[in-house]
Amino acid sequence: MNIRDITRLGALVGLYESIAIIRWDWLMEDCRWWRVALSIGWALIIIAINAGLFSLLGAIFRRSILLTSVVYTAFICGARFVGGDRFELISLSAAAAVVLFLLLIRVWPWVMGLLAIALATPGLWGRVPVYTTAIDEQIYFLLPGAIATVLAGIVLANRNKQSNGWAGWAAGLMALVGISGATAASSGMATKTIDNPNVLFILVDTLRQDHVQPYGDAIATPGIQRIAAEGAVYEDAITVIPKTTQSVAAFQTGRYPVTNGVRILKDSLGDQEQTLAETLSNAGYSTAAFVHNGWVMRGRGFEQGFDQFWSYFEIERAWGPARLSGWVTAIDTFTTKRIRSFDGNTDAKTATDLTIDWMRNVPQPFYGYVHYFDPHWPYRPPGEDGECDVNNIQKIKKWSRGQMMFKNPLPDAENERACELYRKEIAYNSDQVGRLLNELDEMGIADNTIVVFTADHGHSLGEHDYWYHHGEFLYDASTSIPLLIKAPGQIEAGTVVEDQVRSIDVMPTLLGLTGITDNVPTTDGVNVMTERAGPAFLETDISYFKWNKRRYIKGVLGKLRAIRTPDWKIIYTPKKGPGKWELFNLKDDPEELKNLFKTGEAPKEVTEALMAELRKWIPKDEVKDLSKIGNKLDQIPRNAKVTDEPEDEEVDATSDEELSETERKMLQALGYVE
Secondary structure (H helix, E strand, O other): OOHHHHHHHHHHHHHHHHHHHHHHHHHOOOOOHHHHHHHHHHHHHHHHHHHHHHHHHHHHOOOOHHHHHHHHHHHHHHHHHHOOOOOOHHHHHHHHHHHHHHHHOOOOHHHHHHHHHHHHHHHHOOOOOOOOOOHHHHHHHHHHHHHHHHHHHHHHHOHHHHHHHHHHHHHHHHHHHHHHHHHHHHHHOOOOOOOOOEEEEEEEOOOOHHHOOOOOOOOOOHHHHHHHHHOEEEEEEEOOOOOHHHHHHHHHHOOOHHHHOOOOOOOOOOOOOOOHHHHHHHOOOEEEEEEOOOOOOOOOOOOOOOOEEEOHHHHOOOOHHHHHOHHHHHHHHHOOOOOOOOOOOOOHHHHHHHHHHHHHHOOOOEEEEEEEOOOOOOOOOOOOOOOOOOOOHHHHOOOOHHHHHHOOOOOHHHHHHHHHHHHHHHHHHHHHHHHHHHHHHHHOOHHHEEEEEEEOOOOEEOHHHOEEEOOOOOOHHHHEOOEEEEOOOOOOOOEEEEEEEEHHHHHHHHHHHHOOOOOOOOOOOOOOOOOOOOOEEEEOOOOOOOOOOOOOOOOHHHOOEEEEOOOEEEEEEOOOOOOEEEEEEOOOOOOOOOOHHHHOOOOHHHHHHHHHHHHHHOOHHHHHHHHHOOOOOOOOOOOOEOOOOOOOOOOOOOOOOOOOHHHHHHHHHHOOOO
16 A cells, blocks of 8 residues: 555544544534634644654555554554553454454455544544543544545545545535534524623632631632622522532532432533523523533533533643644653643633633623632642642652541641642632623623622631541531622622522522523522522532541441531431431531530430431431431430541541542542542
């Protein structure tokens, strides 16, 4: 086989890749003319890279298509293994199929398109779309590119029409890219006609309430403070679960984790749930999400209702869409390493830039969801030297991250250094929030835009001997969140709301403020503009750390549960026997230091009311299983384990057995597993 044929094979690989990559990573639902034009440009770049490098490889291996294909496959697969990227069985099958098509290609030249598909699939699979997408959906998504590649292969197999074939093939590529864009644009680019306010929902990951003005004065946060000054401050706002995936699901559905089914960090949001984005989109809103967090990504259900959904992997864009091509990924893996795997070192400016560009060009009204990640561990504010033991704990190896979290051995100076870096990340983030508000002013739409500012959860910085983490316990350090809402003409500037408000109340409140009443889903939360929120049912995530000696049962059954009112909180920890119980008077003891069960001062009527509310929300099958280990939720806990001290006996309630390798690596990057 000659170099020309090997070059054509590379072009076919590029065609298959480009149709998938451009649709997934670049166009999404944004088909402004210049993006479509750039899509064609990116597609041609991807095709040119593949054609050129296949040609070079063919020259090196003396025009042997066999050696060229085998070396290419080994290079791509090797890069995925070395980079720790997910590698599925189907990719191995595709790689094995290369041999079969190589044997057939001399007899039936048209199978060159099938060979290209087999060569490219190991690089695309689990990445375009992402690995969390169901296998049948991944196959369906890749099918248009596969069909186009097979057809192009048939055209190229007609040796007598080489010149016409190339011209027709190039024209076909342009048409395919354009058709993909037009199809994607069918709903997102329609002219909006409804007269409803825009919604800008800003959520900051891992943000303590007391580190935000006007709640506390630990640092200056003028960008955030402006929302408080121009809208309402909800002084007693709480998340119903202090972990990102579940918390975001609760915000976006207005439903508790026990209701929407997102119970643990790796869970996906089912398509039976109607999200805030879906409700607004159905009402005629343009919608987009900018989520600088790799755990909340497309393919896990959180994209429902969004015209565009940019997660960490789309926001971090070294080499642009070409970074998802097999050649570029592999070369970068072995050289520059500019294509970042998921980590916590993000820069809020990147997400802000994308959001501003979108707001300037999208039809109104719009719903923009901006999810900043910066304050999350590790604490490395942009432009600062973030070196400290807390950030480098996984490299030091003298102590484990779990040991640091639950039995902190670090000196005071190191702990203060980490807390200072955490505060600087928040200050930097506040400046980016200010940029978004300034953009609304410059666009002249500030008076017609509802702005929500909140956090998915708080963060423990030593309270109750729990450091630099969240999700394992239910104390207010991790569950209290800032909540500020600016709604010009509807909420008076400078309003202060003292009532308890839950994260599940935000969605129905926003829908009330937008005036949307049609096809509104049922929620566990309420519109706090018209009614008072009830008690909050709280739960933790499962535990991933053997160093946590205050968790006793593995899995979902071992989750801590709590009921919180403005005045009281009862916390229940499953444990063989009567279980472990804590009761705090939040008005007298806001730091939750005095367990009234332990001191014998628990009021009977308060305890009974809180326990009745607790039983209301725990699923019946879990109540039954808890009863089997001696935990009676219908009785006031007498002779129960009431101390908050860890057990002397060895306890291992870690629940990480079912994590895939990719999930484990992502959790390690977040500091969520050892």
